[in-house]
Amino acid sequence: MSTAHEIRPGYGPDETGHYGDFGGRFMPEALVAALDELDTAWQKAVLDPVFIADFERLLRDYAGTPSMLYDAERLSERAGARILLKREDLNHTGAHKIRNVLGQALLTKRMGKKRVIAETGAGQHGVASATAAAYLGLDCTVYMGEVDTERQALNVARMQLLGAEVVPVTSGSRTLKDAINEALRDWVASVDHTAYLFGTAAGPHPFPSLVLSFVRGIGDEARRQCLELTGALPEAVAACVGGGSNAIGLFAGFVDDPDVALYGYEPGGDGVDTDRHAATIWAGDVGVLHGARTYVLQDEDGQTLESHSISAGLDYPGVGPQHAHLARTGRASYVPVTDTEAMEAMRLLSRTEGIIPAIESAHAVAGAMNLAKERPGQTILVNLSGRGDKDMATALEWFGLGDAEATDEPTEQEQ
Amino acid sequence: MSVSVAFEKARADDRAALVGYLPAGFPDAEGSIDALQVMVEAGCDVIEVGLPYSDPVMDGPTVQAAVQQALEGGSRTTDVLRTVEAVAATGAPTVVMTAWNPVERYGVERFAAALDDAGGAGLITPDITPDEAGPWLEAADARDLDKIFLVAPSSTPERLAMTVASCRGFVYATAVMGVTGARSSAPTLAGPLVERTRAATDLPIGVGLGISNADQAAEVAAYADAVIVGSAFVRTLLDAGTDRRAGLDALRALTEDLARGVRRA
Ligand SMILES: Cc1ncc(COP(=O)(O)O)c(C=O)c1O
Numbered sequence: 295m296s297t298a299h300e301i302r303p304g305y306g307p308d309e310t311g312h313y314g315d316f317g318g319r320f321m322p323e324a325l326v327a328a329l330d331e332l333d334t335a336w337q338k339a340v341l342d343p344v345f346i347a348d349f350e351r352l353l354r355d356y357a358g359t360p361s362m363l364y365d366a367e368r369l370s371e372r373a374g375a376r377i378l379l380k381r382e383d384l385n386h387t388g389a390h391k392i393r394n395v396l397g398q399a400l401l402t403k404r405m406g407k408k409r410v411i412a413e414t415g416a417g418q419h420g421v422a423s424a425t426a427a428a429y430l431g432l433d434c435t436v437y438m439g440e441v442d443t444e445r446q447a448l449n450v451a452r453m454q455l456l457g458a459e460v461v462p463v464t465s466g467s468r469t470l471k472d473a474i475n476e477a478l479r480d481w482v483a484s485v486d487h488t489a490y491l492f493g494t495a496a497g498p499h500p501f502p503s504l505v506l507s508f509v510r511g512i513g514d515e516a517r518r519q520c521l522e523l524t525g526a527l528p529e530a531v532a533a534c535v536g537g538g539s540n541a542i543g544l545f546a547g548f549v550d551d552p553d554v555a556l557y558g559y560e561p562g563g564d565g566v567d568t569d570r571h572a573a574t575i576w577a578g579d580v581g582v583l584h585g586a587r588t589y590v591l592q593d594e595d596g597q598t599l600e601s602h603s604i605s606a607g608l609d610y611p612g613v614g615p616q617h618a619h620l621a622r623t624g625r626a627s628y629v630p631v632t633d634t635e636a637m638e639a640m641r642l643l644s645r646t647e648g649i650i651p652a653i654e655s656a657h658a659v660a661g662a663m664n665l666a667k668e669r670p671g672q673t674i675l676v677n678l679s680g681r682g683d684k685d686m687a688t689a690l691e692w693f694g695l696g697d698a699e700a701t702d703e704p705t706e707q708e709q
Numbered sequence: 710m711s712v713s714v715a716f717e718k719a720r721a722d723d724r725a726a727l728v729g730y731l732p733a734g735f736p737d738a739e740g741s742i743d744a745l746q747v748m749v750e751a752g753c754d755v756i757e758v759g760l761p762y763s764d765p766v767m768d769g770p771t772v773q774a775a776v777q778q779a780l781e782g783g784s785r786t787t788d789v790l791r792t793v794e795a796v797a798a799t800g801a802p803t804v805v806m807t808a809w810n811p812v813e814r815y816g817v818e819r820f821a822a823a824l825d826d827a828g829g830a831g832l833i834t835p836d837i838t839p840d841e842a843g844p845w846l847e848a849a850d851a852r853d854l855d856k857i858f859l860v861a862p863s864s865t866p867e868r869l870a871m872t873v874a875s876c877r878g879f880v881y882a883t884a885v886m887g888v889t890g891a892r893s894s895a896p897t898l899a900g901p902l903v904e905r906t907r908a909a910t911d912l913p914i915g916v917g918l919g920i921s922n923a924d925q926a927a928e929v930a931a932y933a934d935a936v937i938v939g940s941a942f943v944r945t946l947l948d949a950g951t952d953r954r955a956g957l958d959a960l961r962a963l964t965e966d967l968a969r970g971v972r973r974a
Pocket of ligand 1: 389416417419493495534535536538539540606607608654679680681
């Protein structure tokens with residue numbers, strides 16, 4: 295593991311966690327001491343060979359990383375470009391989220407805290423948190439918007455089986471942003487014995503930098519694997535962007551390679567010309583949400599707008615400050631992908647490669663398929679951040695699946 | 710008018726001040742003005758007008774419900790300023806309690822100007838600290854507006870000193886580690902926090918979070934300069950539902966009771 299907790303010099307935060315005009319720590323005073331304590335513990339931990347060895351061992355023996363880089367030849371034929379898939383869907387618990395959680399849970403143990411709380415959208419971060427808590431013997435409470443507990447019922451059951459308490463959040467839009475609000479409310483009252491395992495590279499300093507340090511293995515591995523496999527760097531890398539953890543983990547490996555283009559795909563919902571989407575960088579304005587200055591979907595009074603995405607894990611009206619900075623500086627490009635495009639990509643990858651992606655990750659696949667048209671013959675490395683099992687209820691409804699008689703769905707040839 | 714006027718008056722009476730909170734637009738735009746005026750008549754020395762925000766991270770279920778009702782009723786930032794104007798006209802120093810993003814969105818300098826024009830005394834900013842408040846500190850200083858930041862039981866001595874150095878008007882000491890909401894017993898962490906804060910500043914110190922009745926108010930008034938009450942006021946109006954008359958009567962009775970409490974210490 296690289297111990298660098300910055301993206302790279304030039305992109306790293308200042309001492310108080312600002313990435314250019316973005317980031318920082320807009321938080322109640324009651325939580326500042328805890329954030330400082332976390333920052334100090336983490337700075338020490340990443341310099342401690344024992345901590346690093348523990349983290350690396352867990353990643354390798356428990357989470358199953360490095361995840362493979364897969365040469366998706368059949369999909370590439372369709373795309374007209376060479377598509378490489380970083381198979382984070384094969385990690386234990388089925389997504390990149392386990393990397394972040396193992397890092398933060400180890401840190402929690404080190405800090406002597408006995409309880410963890412987490413927010414979750416798709417449930418993947420909640421499942422990863424419940425898993426790490428079970429493994430490391432910590433109490434775990436997961437806050438999840440009521441809307442998400444319905445569309446991701448399978449993950450609710452997984453968390454419960456793992457021994458976590460799942461609290462449905464009924465305030466506001468009853469999705470990820472409200473789950474974060476509720477987790478913060480818990481934390482203000484429990485901070486002396488509880489760690490908040492933040493699920494994405496957003497929130498107040500030090501979370502964006504800290505999360506990046508734990509997920510950057512995605513990009514570091516992918517860079518090495520791509521050189522081994524193809525003898526060269528990819529022309530472009532692509533990831534979906536919710537809060538931004540899987541994308542920043544991937545980008546971290548390539549941000550210093552000026553010839554590698556970085557693409558983040560935002561949830562375009564019904565389309566960015568409607569008001570039902572969650573394309574925060576594309577359509578949002580600079581503001582402060584959940585502790586950081588970043589792009590926010592907000593009205594003219596600064597009230598957060600309700601976001602929409604078919605993918606619970608991307609349904610968030612904010613985005614991590616590192617992405618806001620990479621967008622502002624032009625180093626990375628952020629492009630919306632609609633619900634329909636994502637669902638088509640989910641089916642395409644299933645039918646061509648026999649890989650059912652998470653709907654989140656399908657946004658990256660769809661984006662890469664579009665990008666391939668501009669970059670024929672080039673190599674595009676896509677982060678397949680998670681697997682699609684949790685999304686079967688959504689797919690069933692979207693495609694009208696589940697009825698063995700119904701066959702009026704287009705076959706692969708017809709698409 | 711700075712809140713310090715009200716604190717001086719209370720000090721002259723040898724008692725703590727009573728600070729009352731309600732969100733603007735709750736139960737509706739006119740209703741909140743009526744309610745806040747009743748609170749002034751019945752004994753609140755300082756009024757906090759809440760700016761309803763979509764993501765009230767520091768609020769418990771009671772205030773969340775009120776804020777949601779205000780937002781669903783269409784409450785806007787300009788309505789908050791209008792409410793301030795109506796309440797400040799009673800003569801009671803009136804501050805706005807707000808999450809940060811609506812201020813930034815309105816324009817920090819522009820917000821300070823509008824608040825000043827409305828007769829507002831200043832801002833309470835519970836979800837940021839002076840570290841990130843540079844533009845507000847400047848705008849407030851230019852207009853002599855009160856800057857009220859929070860200190861918490863978890864604040865380190867260094868942070869406490871830094872925070873009070875940025876405050877004007879009074880310092881808001883959060884009595885418990887937690888969100889807003891009535892609690893059954895008087896806060897136990899508040900005493901030591903007030904003591905530490907006193908050692909760091911000559912500013913008056915108000916204690917809030919969880920105070921809901923005269924006994925608690927009296928207990929806190931024994932060591933603090935102000936007793937801050939929010940959720941309990943909100944609760945009286947929520948409980949009265951659509952019966953506005955009953956809501957205002959209950960609000961008046963609670964205010965009078967708390968006003969006796971701060972005089973009992
Ligand atoms: C598989 C998968 N990919 C992506 C995301 C989005 O999060 P982030 O943008 O932090 O990677 C999620 C969130 O739940 C997820 O489960």
